[in-house]
Amino acid sequence: MEDTTAILVVDDDQATQELFSRYLTGAGYLTTCAASGREALELFAGNFFPLVLLDITMPGMSGMAVLRQLRNSDFPPEVIMVTAVDDPAVAATALELGACGYLVKPFEKNELLIYVAHALRLRELERANREYRDNLEQQVQERTRQLEQACRDLKASQDQLLHQEKLATIGHLAAGVAHEINNPTGYIGSNLGTLTKYMGHISGFIGLLDGFSSALPPEKAVELALARKDFKIDFLVEDSRDILAECLEGVGRIKKIVEGLKTFSRKDQNTACLASINDCLENALTVAWNELKYKATVEKDYGDLPLIRCYPNQLAQVFMNLLVNAAQAITGQGIIHIRTYAENNLIYIAIADTGCGIAPENQKKIFAPFFTTKEEGVGTGLGLSIVTEIVARHGGEITVASEVGKGTTFTISIPLQHDADADQPEAATALAAG
Ligand SMILES: Nc1ncnc2c1ncn2[C@@H]1O[C@H](COP(=O)(O)OP(=O)(O)OP(=O)(O)O)[C@@H](O)[C@H]1O
Numbered sequence: 001m002e003d004t005t006a007i008l009v010v011d012d013d014q015a016t017q018e019l020f021s022r023y024l025t026g027a028g029y030l031t032t033c034a035a036s037g038r039e040a041l042e043l044f045a046g047n048f049f050p051l052v053l054l055d056i057t058m059p060g061m062s063g064m065a066v067l068r069q070l071r072n073s074d075f076p077p078e079v080i081m082v083t084a085v086d087d088p089a090v091a092a093t094a095l096e097l098g099a100c101g102y103l104v105k106p107f108e109k110n111e112l113l114i115y116v117a118h119a120l121r122l123r124e125l126e127r128a129n130r131e132y133r134d135n136l137e138q139q140v141q142e143r144t145r146q147l148e149q150a151c152r153d154l155k156a157s158q159d160q161l162l163h164q165e166k167l168a169t170i171g172h173l174a175a176g177v178a179h180e181i182n183n184p185t186g187y188i189g190s191n192l193g194t195l196t197k198y199m200g201h202i203s204g205f206i207g208l209l210d211g212f213s214s215a216l217p218p219e220k221a222v223e224l225a226l227a228r229k230d231f232k233i234d235f236l237v238e239d240s241r242d243i244l245a246e247c248l249e250g251v252g253r254i255k256k257i258v259e260g261l262k263t264f265s266r267k268d269q270n271t272a273c274l275a276s277i278n279d280c281l282e283n284a285l286t287v288a289w290n291e292l293k294y295k296a297t298v299e300k301d302y303g304d305l306p307l308i309r310c311y312p313n314q315l316a317q318v319f320m321n322l323l324v325n326a327a328q329a330i331t332g333q334g335i336i337h338i339r340t341y342a343e344n345n346l347i348y349i350a351i352a353d354t355g356c357g358i359a360p361e362n363q364k365k366i367f368a369p370f371f372t373t374k375e376e377g378v379g380t381g382l383g384l385s386i387v388t389e390i391v392a393r394h395g396g397e398i399t400v401a402s403e404v405g406k407g408t409t410f411t412i413s414i415p416l417q418h419d420a421d422a423d424q425p426e427a428a429t430a431l432a433a434g
């Protein structure tokens with residue numbers, strides 16, 4: 001903060017310096033005197049002087065040269081030229097160079113004090129103006145930063161809305177498709193089961209006929225054996241069994257897909273309840289155990305978690321999808337590490353595997369419905385989109401960190417307090433393995 005009463009008097013004449021000092025000190029100002037231009041600039045470099053009273057004709061450096069340099073400084077002082085040179089042209093030059101006043105010697109004390117007061121007032125205005133300008137710049141920068149942040153937030157919400165809209169559309173479609181496919185799949189499966197049973201009876205009956213062929217006249221027995229060969233009866237019976245088994249497996253897959261699709265619809269009723277996330281994980285492990293036991297050692301690092309209001313069956317399905325994915329990513333033997341912990345009002349569930357990892361370009365795509373890198377028949381690509389949907393229903397988030405050849409970690413965070421019912425007026429029931 002500069003001293004607003006400090007005045008630098010620059011004059012080579014000692015008597016004039018003393019006169020100035022007397023007048024100014026008497027009026028409450030603090031004066032510092034310099035006898036030459038150089039000395040003035042040196043003093044100015046180390047101190048703040050809002051005002052300089054500057055003589056023009058001095059040995060060495062002229063007052064005009066000093067004025068030029070002072071006005072070139074970062075925050076130039078106000079300068080009043082105090083001189084015996086009573087020349088309007090010189091005065092005009094001084095004012096042009098930035099002096100705020102031109103006082104001709106000899107002068108009255110009052111005249112000097114008016115000049116000084118006026119110059120200091122000017123200086124104060126300039127300081128305030130400068131401060132305002134700096135603040136304004138800061139404010140503009142702050143506002144710009146806030147606006148940029150708001151823009152980014154808006155873009156993120158827009159992306160989220162689009163994503164939700166996409167999921168809602170898929171949900172609507174999925175609900176319709178699931179409903180339409182469910183019935184025919186049901187009777188196809190049931191009919192295939194019946195046909196398999198019939199096939200068993202037919203093959204038993206053919207076996208019985210074998211026993212009777214020895215009782216037939218030899219030519220009839222040969223005829224029967226030829227017909228059996230021509231019609232490839234043994235092959236038909238055998239192949240029909242395989243065909244039926246394959247069809248039943250296919251129906252099983254269709255059912256799995258339909259179940260998966262139904263997660264997107266909110267038609268099935270279910271109410272949220274207080275449950276333990278660690279228990280949900282245990283349930284998921286039990287159901288997925290068959291898929292995991294030959295591929296991975298499961299390491300558990302369960303934290304001490306409070307119960308939360310949630311849809312435990314849906315969360316179990318989330319964990320199951322992640323566990324099955326982890327097992328499928330592992331070739332040979334690997335490790336699946338499950339960690340849970342509570343931090344900052346959130347529950348975290350991290351499922352890490354030592355599998356093949358996910359290529360960086362795929363890391364965004366994996367959450368989209370139907371994205372899969374698995375062979376036909378192995379993956380539908382719905383697992384992670386169902387996971388995302390269920391986690392979002394719990395007000396949570398899922399992130400992935402992965403390195404090709406090293407492994408993948410999916411981390412889910414779910415708020416301890418979240419009105420799960422409000423999010424799901426018509427909640428989906430728990431689904432079978434995804
Ligand atoms: N733990 C993981 N390690 C490596 N890749 C993974 C992992 N989890 C998911 N992925 C990748 O993400 C893709 C999508 O996974 P998602 O669970 O949605 O479908 P999917 O497993 O292919 O099929 P589905 O779950 O329907 O049987 C997978 O095909 C795979 O490429």
Ligand SMILES: [Mg+2]
Nearest residue numbers: 321325383384
């Ligand atoms: Mg999957």
